[in-house]
Amino acid sequence: MKMMDIYNKLLKTLGEQKWWPAKTPFEVVVGAILTQRTKWENVAKAIHELEKNDLLDPDALSSVDKSRLESLIKGTGFYRQKAERLQTVSKYFAKNGISSLTKKPAGVLRNELLSLKGIGKETADSILLYALDKPKFVIDAYTVRICKCLGISGGYDRLQEKFESALPKDVTLFKEFHALLVEYGKRYCNKNRCDKCILLPAKD
DNA sequence: CACCAGGTTGACC
């Protein structure tokens, strides 16, 4: 089964997801850190708390008292390291600015993000795709699991290469496809259960 | 009570 066939089947089954739920690019960045190993529902509450305190801004977030930030995001778990990571990435965005970052090549940007402590491949690619509109395909735990069910093997790099080489470099498509994979994973292919019957088996 | 959630890191082999 081709990648586009999988996409079309997911789209038809689940409908459009229209990710990422955020009002601004920087809110995507914040969400990308907070959602690490955490349910989005808890992340949404934390982001609302930050918004109420006028902290959804690189300058404000990088200069806020750390213990106060920790208490505001406690519900997302790993709150001490996430507070640290948020301030690290906030300083980076405060220094550079969204519009100037958007002009940089994706590869350069990706390496800069990966050099920040607390930003690994998935978080970096989520920021590139959903905050800066770069055509990078995001691979997450659900995507790996679903691909395995479909007979598509590989870790992060290999799977990313497979998606990116098989699809047109369309930011909107990349965004929607990843969102669909996560939604499908949550419903049908997670640690608790995996209904392999909904999607047809694919060749590697 | 046990297990998991839209990961990353550093230690170890």
Add this chain to the structure above:
DNA sequence: GGTCAACATGGT
């Protein structure tokens, strides 16, 4: 190169 515990709260 790969594997593993630590990080921590909230929901089933």
